[in-house]
Structures are given as structure tokens and as C-alpha cells.
Amino acid sequence: MKKSILIITIALFMGCSSTQLEESWKNPDIDTYEPYKVLIVGLTSDEVARQQFEVKLKKELELRGSEAIVSFDILNHTSKTDKMSEAELNALESQLIEDGFDTILLTKIVGVEEKTTYRETDNGYDETTRKFKDEYLMHQDVFYNPDYYNNYTVYKAETSMYCICPTKDRELIWKGYINITDPQSQSIEKTVNDYVRLAIIVLEEEHLINPLVIHNVETTEKIVQ
Incomplete structure (x- = not known):
């Protein structure tokens, strides 16, 4: 039931987005969590994307x-x-604890998958009453049109939240898998914004970060933008 509510909430907030939550796992021993000081790590060789991602997540x-x-x-x-x-x-972990950090958010790409779909034509037919000739007329371009198929790439990213609290063992609090569809076809900024917005929504719904308190309409408009 809780997972269904999370999926519905994400669908309502994300709208037309290049990212989609595939899986979300939360440590069953943790009900709520409030990170005090967080180290954000984007594990990628693309320095531009890494910097934009880390800065955007930092602001949120x-x-x-x-x-x-x-x-x-x-x-x-x-x-x-x-x-x-x-x-x-x-040594780095010990230094982070000494400096007051209690949380690490690590994001990395864990897989790439090539996808192919066909170009859909919607002529207003009810699929349950569609006849053979209707189906054939709609899709015969498969023989003649090289643009009939749409090829795109899906990147599977993983974001993990770790507690590095000195009073307990280092432990995984949350892990989420998010698919990024065809990031090459859009700006880095849009891809980063979509990813961070989705990750933040999930973390809020899982009660792993404090919710954002919106005070007025102007603030809401800035957040949406």
C-alpha cells in the first residue's frame, strides 16, 4: 500500500520527465531519519554533469x-x-565524522540499455474493435520507412544514502534505482533537475529528509522552475 502511494505521488509531481523510479529500498529498521551534515558524491568522469548534479542536490x-x-x-x-x-x-570516513558529517549520498551509473520502439500513429481507433486492415495500414511503414523505429538509450542510476554516525555501524539507509531516458537528447541541466527532483521526492516520502515548508505562492513558483 505504501509503495503504491509513493508511485502515485511521484507520478503526480514528475509529469513529463526524463527520469523514472524503478526501485526504492529503505532499511526496515529505520522509520525516520534527519541528516544533519551530508557529503554529496556523484561518481562520474563527466565533471560538468557531476558538478551540476552535486550543486543542485546541495541546494535542495x-x-x-x-x-x-x-x-x-x-x-x-x-x-x-x-x-x-x-x-x-x-581515513576519509574518520575525518568526515570528526568534521561533523553523519550522512553520505552516493550516486553512480550502474547500467546502460539500448531500447527500440516503433513510431505510434493514433487514428482514434478503439483497439478492441480494430480490424486487420486497420492494423496493417497503421504499421506497414516497418517495411518502407527507416524512421519507423525510434532508438534511444536508458541509463540506470543508483543513489544510496549511508549513515556514518560514530555511535553505530556504518549502514545503508536507503537505495533507489532511477532510469534516465536518452540524456544525450536534452541538456545536462534538465537531466540533472529531473533526477534530483525525483530523488528528493522519494527521500521526502520515505521520511529520510525533512520536508520542504512552502510559505507562499512566490516560493512555490521558484521551486517549480
Whole structure:
């Protein structure tokens, strides 16, 4: 029931979006969570997309009362050609805890899938009464028109929320899988905005971040834009 409500809520808010929630998992031992200081990590070699994503997510979290720091301010001291060792990551976690961080939000691409659909033609037919000739007339372009098929790419991204609280074991709080449809066909800004907006909606509905309090119509208009 709860999952159905979440899906309906997302559908109402997202409208025409390039992103779609595929799966959302929440730690069953956690009812609510309020991140105090968050490190945002976008794990991608595309520095422009990474920076836009991290900054956008930072702004949304700050609007909801959390302090947020982008990974560019912390992780970029290491050479791009150097991988971090387990010992270095342990030291980083300890330093983050010492600096007051309690949460890490990590986002990465975990899969790419090529999709093909055919161009639909809507002539107002009721599919239940459609005859053979109607069906054939509508789709015979498959033989003659190279543009009959539409090829596009779907990127599967994963965002995970981790607690690094010193009083408990490091644990996964939430994990969400979000599909990004054909990001090359639109601006990085739109893709980032769609992704962040969807992730924030899910985190709010799961009670893992504070809700945004809207005080007036002007504020609402700014948020929508």
C-alpha cells in the first residue's frame, strides 16, 4: 500500500520527465531519519554533469535544513589517475565524522540499455474493435520507412544514502534505482533537475529528509522552475 502511494505521488509531481523510479529500498529498521551534515558524491568522469548534479542536490538539501557539502570540495585533492585505497577511505570516513558529517549520498551509473520502439500513429481507433486492415495500414511503414523505429538509450542510476554516525555501524539507509531516458537528447541541466527532483521526492516520502515548508505562492513558483 505504501509503495503504491509513493508511485502515485511521484507520478503526480514528475509529469513529463526524463527520469523514472524503478526501485526504492529503505532499511526496515529505520522509520525516520534527519541528516544533519551530508557529503554529496556523484561518481562520474563527466565533471560538468557531476558538478551540476552535486550543486543542485546541495541546494535542495539545504532548503530542507541539512548542511550539504559537494565532493568537489573534499575528494578532488586526489589525482584523477589515483584510486583510493581501503585505508585511505577509512581515513576519509574518520575525518568526515570528526568534521561533523553523519550522512553520505552516493550516486553512480550502474547500467546502460539500448531500447527500440516503433513510431505510434493514433487514428482514434478503439483497439478492441480494430480490424486487420486497420492494423496493417497503421504499421506497414516497418517495411518502407527507416524512421519507423525510434532508438534511444536508458541509463540506470543508483543513489544510496549511508549513515556514518560514530555511535553505530556504518549502514545503508536507503537505495533507489532511477532510469534516465536518452540524456544525450536534452541538456545536462534538465537531466540533472529531473533526477534530483525525483530523488528528493522519494527521500521526502520515505521520511529520510525533512520536508520542504512552502510559505507562499512566490516560493512555490521558484521551486517549480
